[in-house]
Amino acid sequence: MEQEFLKVIDLKEILPVVLMSLYVSLSSTLIASTLGMFIGIPCALLEFKFKKIIIQINHTLMSVPPVLMGLLVYLLLSRKGPLGEFQLLFTPTAMIIAQTLLIFPIVFGLSISIIIKNGKDIRNTCMTLGANNTQTFFIIIKENKIQLLAVITAAFGRAISEVGAVMIVGGNIKGFTRVMTTYIALETGKGDFNEALVIGGILLAISFIINGILHFFQGSEDF
Incomplete structure (x- = not known):
């Protein structure tokens, strides 16, 4: 029993998987959060012709099945695809692209929803006080930092729990593109539930830590 337990917690097997999961998930969360907020906040504040259509299309994209996104990225990066010459398929970069999308x-x-609710009054106040557009933009971020931080946390949770898309475009290659979720799927399929449970526990612990950081920054404020 002791030898089996030691085998389960073999860091040489588990550590690269955990580190790859964090690398891919943090990278995709950083890219998606930066782009999403820097585009979403102005979109919420400004009025333009196709605003409602863009929001409706985005609502549809929010519910795109991960395996479908994985398939689309696979076709995009495959040898015969438009980006095939870069040879990104079955690499961590391909996984980051899929998770970012x-x-x-x-x-x-979510950024649009938050800013539509809270941002316009802040913008009007900033304009009254003579702030320029750049100052107004960062003041709005500062005043809504708790809500926006919750959005980033939700995005990270979505990224690190992803299986289908990263399996398709990453290939679940040992020591290269294997992440915690694909590792759990693999070990469960093999009937090796011990290692799957260990990785699952680590995944749960990471989620707990991320939520703990959120509550730390939240302080006494309520959502």
Whole structure:
């Protein structure tokens, strides 16, 4: 029993998987959050012709099945695809692209909802006080930082829990593109539930830590 337990917690097997998961998920969350907020906040504040259509399309994209997104990115990066010459398929970069495309609509949509609710009054106050557009933009981010931080946390949770898309475009290659979720799927399929449970526990612990950081920054404020 002791030997089996030691085998389960073999860091040489588990550590690269955990690190790859964090690398891919954090990278995609950073890219999607930056783009989503820097596009979503102005979109919420400004009035233009196709605004409602863009928001409706984004709502549809928020519910795109991960396997479908994985398939689209696969076709995009495959040898015969438009980006095939870059040979990105079955690499961590391909996984980051897939996860970024999956969580961008979430960040974009939630940012718009938050700013439509709270941002316009702040913008009007800033304009009254003579702030320029850049100052107004960052003041709005500062005043809504708790809500926006919650959006980033949700985006990270969506990224790190992803299986289908990263399996398709990453290939679940040991030591290269294997992440925690694909590792769990693989070990469960093999009937090796011990290792799957260990990785699952680590995944749960990471989620707990991320939520703990959110509550730390939240302080005494309520959503």
